[in-house]
Amino acid sequence: MAKNNKFHLQCKSCGETIDNFTDWFAHGQKCPKCGCIQADVMYYEDFSNLVKMVKDPYFKPRSVWDYFNFLPLLNRDNIVSEGYEGVNRIDNWTFFEDYAKRKYNINIKVYAHRQDTNYATGTFKDLAGTVVASVLKENKVKNYVGASTGNIGVAYSRYLAAAGISLTLFIPESSTKTQEAEVSTYGQTLYRVKGDYAAAKKMAKDFAQKHNLILTGGNFDPMRLEAKKTMVYEWLRVLPHFPTVFMQAISGGSGPLGIAKSCKELEHLNVFDKMPRFILPQPHRCAPMAEAWENAKKNNFPQGWEKEYPIYENPETTIVTLATGNPNAYPPLAKLVKESEGEIISCVEERAADVTRLVAYETTMRVGPAAAITVVGFLQSLRQRTIKEGDVVMLNIGESTWRSPEYVAGLSYSTQTISSLDQTELIDRSSYRQRLWEAIETI
Ligand SMILES: Cc1ncc(COP(=O)(O)O)c(C=O)c1O
Numbered sequence: 001m002a003k004n005n006k007f008h009l010q011c012k013s014c015g016e017t018i019d020n021f022t023d024w025f026a027h028g029q030k031c032p033k034c035g036c037i038q039a040d041v042m043y044y045e046d047f048s049n050l051v052k053m054v055k056d057p058y059f060k061p062r063s064v065w066d067y068f069n070f071l072p073l074l075n076r077d078n079i080v081s082e083g084y085e086g087v088n089r090i091d092n093w094t095f096f097e098d099y100a101k102r103k104y105n106i107n108i109k110v111y112a113h114r115q116d117t118n119y120a121t122g123t124f125k126d127l128a129g130t131v132v133a134s135v136l137k138e139n140k141v142k143n144y145v146g147a148s149t150g151n152i153g154v155a156y157s158r159y160l161a162a163a164g165i166s167l168t169l170f171i172p173e174s175s176t177k178t179q180e181a182e183v184s185t186y187g188q189t190l191y192r193v194k195g196d197y198a199a200a201k202k203m204a205k206d207f208a209q210k211h212n213l214i215l216t217g218g219n220f221d222p223m224r225l226e227a228k229k230t231m232v233y234e235w236l237r238v239l240p241h242f243p244t245v246f247m248q249a250i251s252g253g254s255g256p257l258g259i260a261k262s263c264k265e266l267e268h269l270n271v272f273d274k275m276p277r278f279i280l281p282q283p284h285r286c287a288p289m290a291e292a293w294e295n296a297k298k299n300n301f302p303q304g305w306e307k308e309y310p311i312y313e314n315p316e317t318t319i320v321t322l323a324t325g326n327p328n329a330y331p332p333l334a335k336l337v338k339e340s341e342g343e344i345i346s347c348v349e350e351r352a353a354d355v356t357r358l359v360a361y362e363t364t365m366r367v368g369p370a371a372a373i374t375v376v377g378f379l380q381s382l383r384q385r386t387i388k389e390g391d392v393v394m395l396n397i398g399e400s401t402w403r404s405p406e407y408v409a410g411l412s413y414s415t416q417t418i419s420s421l422d423q424t425e426l427i428d429r430s431s432y433r434q435r436l437w438e439a440i441e442t443i
């Protein structure tokens with residue numbers, strides 16, 4: 001494929017230009033000059049046109065594809081979409097604003113980016129699904145290979161199926177039966193690898209090499225980052241204030257990398273003061289980035305601090321979608337967190353159910369396990385005072401409980417088993433509220 005007049009890729013390390021995705025794939029998704037696996041997609045369209053678009057009250061996007069000029073696709077005919085990707089509800093969670101005022105005497109705004117309203121898989125991985133499937137289709141890719149702990153695998157399975165592309169997916173031993181079945185029902189091939197996520201990734205890499213196929217690009221994949229950056233466009237379009245804090249549970253870390261790319265692209269246009277602080281929670285049984293960050297902070301960020309991180313073999317987290325034990329995105333991600341004056345924190349996994357119950361009680365939205373870690377992290381950050389007076393907090397709620405029946409099974413709290421009518425009483429649902437709030441007091 002020749003040069004095009006819409007975009008090119010640029011190596012983040014040496015600045016080399018790669019003309020298009022065909023060349024990027026042909027070079028093994030690396031810079032042909034220096035071998036770096038990180039590249040930014042650079043657009044020729046002026047981003048002030050994007051700002052005009054999002055500030056136009058009559059602009060009502062139906063999916064991220066209404067941001068076509070800022071996505072790495074040349075021909076709209078190649079769009080693979082189930083509709084609505086990335087155009088989600090952003091709810092104002094006033095019950096947490098009241099809590100922050102009541103308990104910590106601070107005034108904050110709290111928004112929940114309801115990515116569970118993505119239609120195809122009910123997770124924010126629909127964004128990557130639609131963009132990756134479309135770019136692969138445009139570049140005539142017929143087979144794709146990947147490893148996944150869950151959500152991204154399901155999203156790729158569905159979107160690639162819609163594009164007629166075969167996916168071979170390697171999942172770790174601990175992946176749930178539900179995730180496995182979801183992939184399988186789209187007619188994609190699945191291998192459950194005896195071992196952890198790192199073992200599944202290694203197997204996927206070897207398989208791709210053996211058959212000379214394209215492997216999913218991981219957390220630095222420019223296609224994925226381009227998809228996720230559109231979250232910022234939606235904040236600009238919908239919210240009265242730009243977030244000062246962005247929170248998302250991290251596994252590999254591609255979410256915040258995408259947000260940062262977007263902020264850097266738009267920063268000269270004066271549509272926000274500065275990039276939000278990234279406060280990124282991990283579940284405590286798989287928190288290598290939080291551990292590394294804590295150590296670096298304790299030692300006052302010595303020279304080369306970002307290159308020091310532990311690797312967990314077979315992390316036994318109960319939040320299986322967040323089971324990245326070898327966090328190879330840590331160096332750039334941690335630098336970004338520091339630049340933003342943010343934090344990476346470890347959160348007790350067992351508290352996830354408490355926040356899911358409370359949020360469901362207050363809003364009827366059921367926060368899935370990975371997203372619940374985001375909410376636990378929010379409450380923890382309030383206590384640690386890293387969320388401050390005047391903050392506008394954006395919680396990326398990346399999934400509902402939809403695909404985690406095992407998690408749902410552990411959530412009920414208002415049941416009693418009875419054998420006679422005498423054992424029953426009429427209970428007002430408001431009587432449960434206090435118990436639910438008490439449960440989160442100690443987070
Ligand atoms: C709901 C949800 N939240 C967060 C994550 C972590 O995403 P990342 O670290 O790639 O940004 C995932 C990844 O699978 C997820 O499914």
Ligand SMILES: [Zn+2]
Nearest residue numbers: 011014031034
């Ligand atoms: Zn390079």
